[in-house]
Amino acid sequence: MGTHGDGGVARRQFLRGLGATGAVLALPSLAAACGNSAAKSGGRSTGATSTLKVGVLTPLGGVFETVGKEMRNGFKLYLDTHGNKLGGRKVEVVTADEGKAPADATQAGQRLIFSDKVDFVVGVVTSADAVALRDLFDQAKVPLIISNANVTALSTTAKSPWVYRTSASFQQQGASAAKWFYDNVAKSDVWVMADDFVGGHDIAGAFTKAFADAGGKVADSVFTPFQKTTDFQPYLTRVRNGGAKGVFAFFGGSEAIAFVKQYRSFGLFDTIPIAGQGSLADSAVLPAEQDDAIGWRGTGNYYVPTLDNPTNARFREQYTGAFDEEPSYYACSSYDAGQLIDLALKKTGGKTSDADALVDALEHPGEFDSPRGQMTMDAATHNPAEHFYVYQDAKENGKIVSKVIADTGVFTQPTG
């Protein structure tokens, strides 16, 4: 009771309480950091006829639960439609939880490699997890097929013979949008808005450079606090006061929803033309954005469910039949992660014992039969050489759908 009548003492105790809060907050991460245990290596099956073990490493809960489910579904669909065989070998799937932080993901990765002794691992949602897993797979010489995490460095400075990607790099996505943006949205006084994290800077940087190559000029860039921004008003006011004639943006998840809604409600949608990375208004966020997404244009998409090609028609029918929902790009790239293993093992005759032969086969798997259209593996970056598409959202029969309006051509991740 001593604090009554003495504001100074009360405040000190109050602040001390805050300090205690900080200490409590720090505990879980400490526990997680101590949780890793060393595991021993052992021989895995390398024969061409025995069962092939594939680890599927995705979040089983948390913020990325839905993304994880779509990735598992996409991979499962490839197995189900190919007799549960990859490269002629029967497949046993080992599911592991990517968890909430890189420490969880590396722990799960160690278990898959050293105790489950899997031959391949597919999955990985977040870039932070992918970076943390890179050394583990590089040293264990077990192929990791990333079917989402877009961090560019894994294709350039941190490239490994044992790490591949079937989605796309951030730089690929940003660069692919530039020429189309120049022709269709704005040419000068363009502002770039993105999240303040490695992916935001990657996409913004690649766009800015490619936009200059196309003859355009980016006036300024705005980076907002990553996964913390709910109110974009101050940033939108800056862009408007800066005299922007066009905006290129990149946000995802709840930030994408807030951004798309606020860009319209603050009156910018009708005055400053905008287009941005597909995650702004794709199927994951459309149910929340509703009519605010109408007319929105999304760039840098390697897959859009409405793509018109025979493989996608079949894929879409099979996927909706099996899981009762439209496939996302997460599902497509995980389907193709299965396909990459399949194509590579067909080249090695089903064997994983010869490391050089296996790496060579993963680097040169040949043409994919992908729902996204034409696709090969770029041996120089371990990243797909693929088309990127632009969609525009429209309302059809009371439902908002993303319709493909442009194919910006094939892009590969630049080396170095």
Added chain:
Amino acid sequence: MGWLDANAVTLVNGVAEGMLLYMMAAGLTLIFGLMDVLNLAHGAFFLFGSYLAFQFGRHGNNWLVAFGAAVLVGAVLGAILAVATRPLAGRGHLDQALLTFGAAFVLTGLASAVWGYGFQSVSVPSALAGSVSVAGHQYPTYRLAVIVAGLLVAVALFVVIERTSAGAIVRAAVADRDILAAMGVNVHLVMGLIFVVGAVVASVGGMIGSPILGVNTGVGDQVLLLALVVVTIGGLGSLKGALIGALLIGEVQAIGTALFPSFAAFLLFGAMAAILVVRPQGLFGLVHGTRT
């Protein structure tokens, strides 16, 4: 004129953000000032309010139900925490911080068990959809409504606390609860009611703020941190301080982010530090038992 014209929308937006912060800080400052309890679970009230808005108002047609649910759930949670923290009233703020922080974890876990971890969003009620013109620029109607709602709450709390006999008892409890108890007033009941009122205001604030702040399990902590800054600036136990502090922080955030984006976070805590240097007890804090 030029600067004002260019930043009018930002200034208005700072007021809207300040009002949301006020609804969070009002309960926090009352509970601390009156009961001497540092309630770190206060963010959970806000969190539940925002999830109830998501539950009932996500299609823009059940906002009255959402409001009723926010009041009810806020009251129940507030009553539970009031009872739970009573034995700790004399045990120092570290014990209280641990208990209420644990309660915040439990409540956040409960919310994620019911609604999942995903980031959700809530559409504004259809009557308040769209934009109006503020100084020649479009501004969302809903945010103006938030300002009005915040002002209503502020006026209501002010009238009750400053102009009614029930409010006089509350003020007496802040000043000297032992004398009040000696006069035959059930101080524990008064404290419990204040806890409940604070929780209800925070829960309603969460409901009102959900279309702006989004709905996810982190929103409670995010607002709690800012509200703690507001309470520290405004002075512990002062409703007036909570209002002025909330508006100040709302403006510092809005203007800071618009004009000096790299320094926005520094400006926030810089403002707090500057005020505490000049007035260590906060703007309207108690000094030696006198109300300013």
